[in-house]
Amino acid sequence: MEGVKFTGALGADEKKQVLPSSERTNRGPVAVIECVQEIPCNPCEKACPFGAIEIGPDITQLPRLDLDKCRGCGLCVSKCPGLAIFLVDASKSETEALIMMPYEYLPLPEIENIVDGVDRTGRFVVKARVVKIDTGAQRQGTAVVTLAVPKEYMHEVRSFRITAHGEVFLCRCCEVSESEVRQAVREGARTVAAVKIRTRAGMGLCQGRTCRRLIGRIISEETGQSPADILPPTSRPPVRTISLDALAGGEDNE
Amino acid sequence: MSKGIDVIIVGGGVIGTAVAYYAAKAGKQVVLLDRGDIAAGTSGACDGFIILQSKNPGPHLELALQSAAMYRTLSAELDYDLEYMPCGGMVVAETDKQAELLRTLIRKQQAAGLSVELLPIKEAREREPLLAEDLWGAAYCRDDAQVNPIRVAQGFSQAARRLGAQIRSGVEAQGLIVENGRVCGVKTNEGELRADNVVNAAGVWAPELVAPFGIDLPIKPRRGQILVTEPLPSMLQHVLLCACYLIAKYHPEELDLTDRQHRLGVGLAVEQTAHGGLLIGSTREFVGFDRRTTLAGIEAVAQHARRILPALANVNVIRTFSGLRPHTPNGLPILGPLAELPGLIMAAGHEGDGIALAPITGQKVAEYLK
Numbered sequence: 001m002e003g004v005k006f007t008g009a010l011g012a013d014e015k016k017q018v019l020p021s022s023e024r025t026n027r028g029p030v031a032v033i034e035c036v037q038e039i040p041c042n043p044c045e046k047a048c049p050f051g052a053i054e055i056g057p058d059i060t061q062l063p064r065l066d067l068d069k070c071r072g073c074g075l076c077v078s079k080c081p082g083l084a085i086f087l088v089d090a091s092k093s094e095t096e097a098l099i100m101m102p103y104e105y106l107p108l109p110e111i112e113n114i115v116d117g118v119d120r121t122g123r124f125v126v127k128a129r130v131v132k133i134d135t136g137a138q139r140q141g142t143a144v145v146t147l148a149v150p151k152e153y154m155h156e157v158r159s160f161r162i163t164a165h166g167e168v169f170l171c172r173c174c175e176v177s178e179s180e181v182r183q184a185v186r187e188g189a190r191t192v193a194a195v196k197i198r199t200r201a202g203m204g205l206c207q208g209r210t211c212r213r214l215i216g217r218i219i220s221e222e223t224g225q226s227p228a229d230i231l232p233p234t235s236r237p238p239v240r241t242i243s244l245d246a247l248a249g250g251e252d253n254e
Numbered sequence: 255m256s257k258g259i260d261v262i263i264v265g266g267g268v269i270g271t272a273v274a275y276y277a278a279k280a281g282k283q284v285v286l287l288d289r290g291d292i293a294a295g296t297s298g299a300c301d302g303f304i305i306l307q308s309k310n311p312g313p314h315l316e317l318a319l320q321s322a323a324m325y326r327t328l329s330a331e332l333d334y335d336l337e338y339m340p341c342g343g344m345v346v347a348e349t350d351k352q353a354e355l356l357r358t359l360i361r362k363q364q365a366a367g368l369s370v371e372l373l374p375i376k377e378a379r380e381r382e383p384l385l386a387e388d389l390w391g392a393a394y395c396r397d398d399a400q401v402n403p404i405r406v407a408q409g410f411s412q413a414a415r416r417l418g419a420q421i422r423s424g425v426e427a428q429g430l431i432v433e434n435g436r437v438c439g440v441k442t443n444e445g446e447l448r449a450d451n452v453v454n455a456a457g458v459w460a461p462e463l464v465a466p467f468g469i470d471l472p473i474k475p476r477r478g479q480i481l482v483t484e485p486l487p488s489m490l491q492h493v494l495l496c497a498c499y500l501i502a503k504y505h506p507e508e509l510d511l512t513d514r515q516h517r518l519g520v521g522l523a524v525e526q527t528a529h530g531g532l533l534i535g536s537t538r539e540f541v542g543f544d545r546r547t548t549l550a551g552i553e554a555v556a557q558h559a560r561r562i563l564p565a566l567a568n569v570n571v572i573r574t575f576s577g578l579r580p581h582t583p584n585g586l587p588i589l590g591p592l593a594e595l596p597g598l599i600m601a602a603g604h605e606g607d608g609i610a611l612a613p614i615t616g617q618k619v620a621e622y623l624k
Contacts, residue, residue, distance in 0.1 A: 188423060188424075189291075193294070194294070197293055197294060197404055199410070203529075205572055207572060236573050236575055237552070237575070238572070239572075241484060241572050242571055243567065243568055243571070244556050244567055244568070244569050244570075244571055247552060248555055248559075
C-alpha cells in the first residue's frame with residue numbers, strides 16, 4: 001500500500017500528479033505543490049502574488065498551479081501549513097538542481113554546509129549542499145532552505161539532516177533519540193506501544209502523531225516484520241489538546 | 255546441568271516484578287511470564303500514589319508503612335530512577351460531613367503511628383495554594399509520596415534479570431499443571447514449564463488462572479479513567495486525593511446514586527509527574543474488562559478537578575486513558591498460599607494500592623516460597 005493515506009509520503013501515482021516536466025524545470029524555478037489530500041485549506045492561493053495558484057470557493061479542492069504564471073518566487077513555500085510546497089530549479093547548472101524547502105527544526109544549517117538530503121519518508125538519498133537560508137520576516141518563523149543536489153535527485157530530496165549534529169530525536173516532544181528506540185526494540189519491544197512504555201516516545205504533546213510511523217519503521221527495520229503487521233498505539237481522546245474547562249463543560253451537575 | 259525453576263510468576267506488573275526481584279534476591283531461580291509486556295496492563299495505566307492516609311489502620315496501614323519505608327531507598331537499591339518524590343499528600347474535604355469522616359479515620363491512623371493532621375482550608379492553602387477557597391480543608395500527611403509505576407515495574411524486572419531471573423514477555427500462562435493435588439508448573443504457548451511454586455500476580459486477570467479448578471477469586475476489574483495534561487511548570491506541591499475517594503472505597507453506602515459523579519465513583523486523585531504533566535483522576539466503575547475512556551467519565555473527572563483546583567481550568571488535556579484496578583470486596587489484596595491449590599501463591603487484588611504496596615508484597619510473597 002502506498003500513497004499519503006498509508007505511508008504519509010507521496011506514492012508513484014501521486015508524484016506523477018504533482019511533479020513538473022523537465023521542460024518546465026529547465027526553463028527556471030517552479031513551485032511543486034505536493035498536496036494530494038482534499039482538506040479544507042487554502043493559504044497557498046493567497047500567498048501567490050501572480051495568481052498562479054487556484055483553489056476556488058470550495059476550499060477542500062486541491063490547489064491547481066498554472067505553470068506558466070508561476071515565476072518561481074517561492075513565497076508559497078513557507079505559507080503551506082502542511083509544509084507540502086517546494087521550489088525546484090534545473091536551469092542554473094548542467095549537473096545540479098536547486099530545491100527550496102521549508103525547514104522547521106533547530107539548529108539551522110549554515111551556508112555551504114554539506115548535509116544528508118533525505119526523501120519524503122526521511123530516508124537518506126544523497127549528500128546535498130546548503131545554498132541559501134531565508135529566515136526573513138515574511139517567512140513568519142518558518143525557515144526556507146535551498147539545497148543543491150545532483151539533478152537526478154531533484155524530485156526525491158525533500159528535506160535534510162545535519163550530519164554533524166549526531167543524535168536524532170525521534171520523539172521530539174519527549175526528546176527520545178533514535179538510538180534509544182532501537183535499543184528498546186533490541187530489548188524486545190515489538191509494538192509502538194511497547195516502545196512507548198520503555199522510552200516515553202509518543203507520550204508528549206503531539207501524542208505520537210509525528211513519531212509513531214518512524215517508530216513503526218524502526219521496529220520493521222530491526223525485526224524484519226512488515227510495517228503493516230506492527231500494531232499501532234491505542235488512540236485516545238482528545239484528538240487535539242483541549243482545556244480542562246472546555247472538557248468539563250458548563251455546569252457542575254447534569 | 256542447570257538447576258530447576260523454583261518459582262514461576264504469572265504477571266509482569268508492579269506486583270509480579272516485585273515478587274520476581276525479591277525472590278531472585280533470596281537466591282531463587284525465577285521465571286516471570288507476561289502474555290503482553292512489562293507494565294502493559296494496570297501498572298501502565300494508573301497514577302503513582304504511595305499514599306498512607308487512604309489505608310485503614312490495621313494490617314493494611316502496617317503493610318503500607320513498611321512499603322513506604324522501602325520505597326525511600328529503592329531507586330538506589332535497584333540502580334534505577336523510579337522518579338520517587340517524597341512530596342507529602344493531602345486528602346481534601348469539601349464539606350463538614352467529609353471532614354468528620356476524615357477526623358474519625360485520622361484519629362485511628364494517628365493511634366497507629368501515622369503522622370497525619372486535619373488542616374482547615376486556610377492552612378491547607380498555605381501548603382497547596384491552588385486549592386479552592388470554599389473547601390472545608392484537607393488532611394495532610396508528610397509521609398505520602400509518589401513514584402512512576404511504569405518505572406517501578408521496569409526497575410524491578412531489570413534488577414531481577416541481573417540477579418538471574420528470566421523475564422519472558424509475550425509468553426502466556428494458559429493453565430496450571432496440577433499433579434497429585436499440587437501445582438507444579440504452568441502450560442504456556444511456548445510449552446510446559448515446571449517449578450516448585452507458581453505465583454499468581456495477574457491482577458484483574460488472576461481469576462482466569464484458577465477458575466478451571468472451581469475457585470472463584472473475588473477480584474473484579476474496576477475501571478479508572480485518568481486525564482493527562484501538557485507538561486507544566488511546578489503547580490502542585492503534594493499528591494492530592496479527595497474524601498470522595500475514601501467514601502467510594504470504604505463507605506459506598508454513603509454515595510448518592512442520583513448524582514452522576516457518585517455513580518461513576520469519581521474521586522479526585524491528582525499528581526504532577528516528574529515530567530511536568532498532571533495526571534488527573536479518576537472514575538471507579540464496574541464495567542468488566544472495557545478499557546475505553548468515555549465522555550461521561552472524562553467530563554465528570556474534569557468537573558470535579560475544576561471544583562477543587564479552579565486554577566486547572568486553563569491547563570490543556572492531551573490524552574485520556576483508563577486502567578482496570580483489581581477490586582476485592584474488603585479492599586484488601588489476596589496474598590499468600592491458596593489452601594485449595596497447594597503450590598500456588600496469590601499476590602493480586604490490590605485495587606488502588608498496588609503501587610504503594612508493591613515492595614512489601616514482593617518481599618512477603620518471596621518469604622512464602624519454599
